[in-house]
Amino acid sequence: MSEMLNTLEQTALSDYKYGWVTQIEADEAPPGLSEDIVRFISAKKKEPEWMLEWRLKAFRQWQKMEVPRWPNVTYPDVDFQSIKYYSAPKQKKTINSLDEVDPELRATFEKLGISLDEQKRLSGVAVDAVIDSVSIATTFKEQLAEQGIIFCSMSEAIQEHPELIRKWLGSVVPATDNFYAALNSAVFSDGSFCYIPKGVKCPMELSTYFRINAAGTGQFERTLIVAEEGSYVSYLEGCTAPMRDENQLHAAVVEIVALDHAEVKYSTVQNWYPGDKEGKGGIFNFVTKRGICAGIHSKISWTQVETGSAVTWKYPSVILKGDYSVGEFYSVAVTNNHQQADTGTKMMHIGKNTRSRIVSKGISAGVSQNSYRGLVQVAKNAANARNFSQCDSLLLGDQCGAHTFPYIEVKNNTAQVEHEATTSKIGEDQIFYCNQRGLDTETAVALIINGFAKEVMNQLPMEFAVEAQKLLAISLEGSVG
Amino acid sequence: MSGLKEIIQEKISREPFAGNGVLKDFSEKGMELFREQGIPTVKHEEWKYTRIAAVLNSDFNYAANTSSVTKADVDAVRLPGHETANELVFINGIYHAEFSNIRSSSDALELLPLSEAVKGEYKKLVESNLGHSAGYHPDGINALSNAFAYDGLFIEVKKNKVPEHPLYCYYINDARSSSVLSQPRTLIHVGVNAQVVLVEEEITLGSSDSFINRVSELVVEENANVQLYKIQNEDVHSSCVKTTHVRQVGKSKVHSVTLTLNGGMIRNNLNFILEAPGCESHMYGLYCVKGTTHVDNHTIVDNVKPHCFSNELYKGIIDEQATGVFNGKIFVRKDAQKTNAYQSNKNVLLSENASVNTKPQLEIFADDVKCSHGCTIGRLDEESMFYLRARGIGEQEARALLLHAFAAEILNQIECKPIREYADKIISERLGFEL
Numbered sequence: 001m002s003e004m005l006n007t008l009e010q011t012a013l014s015d016y017k018y019g020w021v022t023q024i025e026a027d028e029a030p031p032g033l034s035e036d037i038v039r040f041i042s043a044k045k046k047e048p049e050w051m052l053e054w055r056l057k058a059f060r061q062w063q064k065m066e067v068p069r070w071p072n073v074t075y076p077d078v079d080f081q082s083i084k085y086y087s088a089p090k091q092k093k094t095i096n097s098l099d100e101v102d103p104e105l106r107a108t109f110e111k112l113g114i115s116l117d118e119q120k121r122l123s124g125v126a127v128d129a130v131i132d133s134v135s136i137a138t139t140f141k142e143q144l145a146e147q148g149i150i151f152c153s154m155s156e157a158i159q160e161h162p163e164l165i166r167k168w169l170g171s172v173v174p175a176t177d178n179f180y181a182a183l184n185s186a187v188f189s190d191g192s193f194c195y196i197p198k199g200v201k202c203p204m205e206l207s208t209y210f211r212i213n214a215a216g217t218g219q220f221e222r223t224l225i226v227a228e229e230g231s232y233v234s235y236l237e238g239c240t241a242p243m244r245d246e247n248q249l250h251a252a253v254v255e256i257v258a259l260d261h262a263e264v265k266y267s268t269v270q271n272w273y274p275g276d277k278e279g280k281g282g283i284f285n286f287v288t289k290r291g292i293c294a295g296i297h298s299k300i301s302w303t304q305v306e307t308g309s310a311v312t313w314k315y316p317s318v319i320l321k322g323d324y325s326v327g328e329f330y331s332v333a334v335t336n337n338h339q340q341a342d343t344g345t346k347m348m349h350i351g352k353n354t355r356s357r358i359v360s361k362g363i364s365a366g367v368s369q370n371s372y373r374g375l376v377q378v379a380k381n382a383a384n385a386r387n388f389s390q391c392d393s394l395l396l397g398d399q400c401g402a403h404t405f406p407y408i409e410v411k412n413n414t415a416q417v418e419h420e421a422t423t424s425k426i427g428e429d430q431i432f433y434c435n436q437r438g439l440d441t442e443t444a445v446a447l448i449i450n451g452f453a454k455e456v457m458n459q460l461p462m463e464f465a466v467e468a469q470k471l472l473a474i475s476l477e478g479s480v481g
Numbered sequence: 482m483s484g485l486k487e488i489i490q491e492k493i494s495r496e497p498f499a500g501n502g503v504l505k506d507f508s509e510k511g512m513e514l515f516r517e518q519g520i521p522t523v524k525h526e527e528w529k530y531t532r533i534a535a536v537l538n539s540d541f542n543y544a545a546n547t548s549s550v551t552k553a554d555v556d557a558v559r560l561p562g563h564e565t566a567n568e569l570v571f572i573n574g575i576y577h578a579e580f581s582n583i584r585s586s587s588d589a590l591e592l593l594p595l596s597e598a599v600k601g602e603y604k605k606l607v608e609s610n611l612g613h614s615a616g617y618h619p620d621g622i623n624a625l626s627n628a629f630a631y632d633g634l635f636i637e638v639k640k641n642k643v644p645e646h647p648l649y650c651y652y653i654n655d656a657r658s659s660s661v662l663s664q665p666r667t668l669i670h671v672g673v674n675a676q677v678v679l680v681e682e683e684i685t686l687g688s689s690d691s692f693i694n695r696v697s698e699l700v701v702e703e704n705a706n707v708q709l710y711k712i713q714n715e716d717v718h719s720s721c722v723k724t725t726h727v728r729q730v731g732k733s734k735v736h737s738v739t740l741t742l743n744g745g746m747i748r749n750n751l752n753f754i755l756e757a758p759g760c761e762s763h764m765y766g767l768y769c770v771k772g773t774t775h776v777d778n779h780t781i782v783d784n785v786k787p788h789c790f791s792n793e794l795y796k797g798i799i800d801e802q803a804t805g806v807f808n809g810k811i812f813v814r815k816d817a818q819k820t821n822a823y824q825s826n827k828n829v830l831l832s833e834n835a836s837v838n839t840k841p842q843l844e845i846f847a848d849d850v851k852c853s854h855g856c857t858i859g860r861l862d863e864e865s866m867f868y869l870r871a872r873g874i875g876e877q878e879a880r881a882l883l884l885h886a887f888a889a890e891i892l893n894q895i896e897c898k899p900i901r902e903y904a905d906k907i908i909s910e911r912l913g914f915e916l
Binding site: 070380393395396397398399400401402403404405406407408409410411412413414415416417418419420421422423424425 | 526815818828830831832833835836837838839840841842843844845846847848849850851852853854855856857858859860
């Protein structure tokens, strides 16, 4: 046991390996937020009038809204007037092929392990890379287009597919949904758009990589995925940021629409800079993610591995509107040092015979606070709704906290809802068992944590699972081994 | 909020409290906080599912000292086993000695008005414990009770004594001529090695609206043993907010059972503050409601010190348009290592219009703990029904049998025999089960 304590007490955290800054000239808006900035962003993007109107409406509503105080996190107030709302890597002209992408930028993405080069074809992942809110390059576009799949940056989509954007943008997360969603709606500068036509199974994983690069900026990207009848897509999202002493704001919105028999699988490995060991700096990650199972037999599945960010505030939700639709949420949230996470999900059962499953694993170490907050709602007409939720928390160290706030609201007597939660630490007997079989304490702890998170890790696509497991180990390094 | 305005008017016009400054300050602070906070709305996280403001809006009288209750009225509501119990009668929130029967000797049990207790040998005790619940319920409702605390009663269960008679407390609201708001307030001190059984029931006379805002604070010393039983079986005009706040300041054991059958809007706050190592708390609840009854159980277990154990089981049977709300909080403070805390909430919905909102909540700041919570919501198990039906038991009967079995797990936790039998009788009647 004392050996274990020693291991726990070691605080030599490995450095955040994504913490460099790329020296790229950026085209920026001055700090501050006003209608003029919203107009500036819209003009920069050469957006049509309706888009500007949409942004302004969101902005005006945002001005009337208050910062939400209910999450179980504490952080200094964000000064919305000191943030630069637009920062784009300077580009001379429109890019026609990947060879024309700024070499500095390409190097950046290579460091991140996402090569924009066609070599990536081998791994079969199409990537849309977003740096400081602006989409840089999308790979495999043509191959996807052959099947009718649209996968491009949001700004491109607004120009080229206005009818789809007008129809779906804001249909799941309305422009005025909440404080940060409204802010995002007003100032989002880019993001990804993905459209899978009827009956098409997307042949490869689609992926977006987000990176905050410039100082003093916030990142506000917007993702929209529309899966038409009978289609399938698996979507990956990853994110990193440089190490800075200041807190940077990331307020994204992700919307998913799944029509009849469609299935969308959305996986996130969130690794924003978490701040240093004293809790200085780091990203404020205030994200609104919501999907709607609009059609019958549709399915939306959220899988997330949350290891980064100083403060996380995120609840990927599913509105189960179509009969027989399925919502899933798998999450591993790791907090270390001074990180705070308030994350969970919402499952809103509206259609008949809908099912949802929630598996949430929280791991807290250092002096961090980790909260699960979830809502399972069964509406009056949601006959035979079924939900199973499981939230387990693991505490590593006596300075951290683990909290659960599950809300369950049932208005239909044919519903069957179950919820379980446990909180514990790694048992001495478990460690002893491993030690006895020749594993040192550090390896034993790593093994046990891996087992603890396995149920969720198994849901991740192959490429991500490997990365996520490494991340898990790095995030907890020093605190457990 | 005309009714509440009147309450404040009444308070202001009342003679300034002449006694000890401590109580006066206390009630003034309560009034100030109430003015600031008002009646909590659904925007208040703790009142999200319970629209208390809607009930309190009607015209209530704060008729604290005027009542036409007679001995016959009291006789009509006595609980089984009263012949051998200490009976405490509160009418419109005020303790009435003339209707009460204290059978235990004064060296085992002592009753004093709070305004007296705050002066004498209990001064320190009252000062440090009265209003302790406000820290856990910093809302307008609790503040309102504080504002009127000077009408309260202090109960001392003496050190090393085991009063052979249980304490039966009747809180009678006389709503025969007009709507009544009452605010009974008690502070109960259970001395070292003492033992006590408390049974509480609210009764409303007449059919006007009645609202009881009751706060009971208990201080339980080393090796003491307390059993708390509450029976709530009123009509739809009667609403209440009941706060039972138990501080276990020494290694002690407290056992609580709350039964709810009928009422308007019922809110129960039950808090256990485990302030000494080795405390043990058991909390059981059964809400078996129908009609438009709204029952809301909020419980808190605050583990301040290590090595404590708490177990909580609340079960609900909800029929017709009734609503059940459950919120169970378990806090484990930094020093409270080796805490074991369990919580479970199980609900059966019997009708299409019944609903349940449940929120089990864990907030844990220590690592060497075992905490779990679970909750389920569903219908009666179809397989069990089938089993019984296949053996020739009619549908109604089978249903009653299963529901009674579901309820029995809680009923069996009542150790006081006459009360257990009484509870079983009224629950069986409700479920259509023949004992």
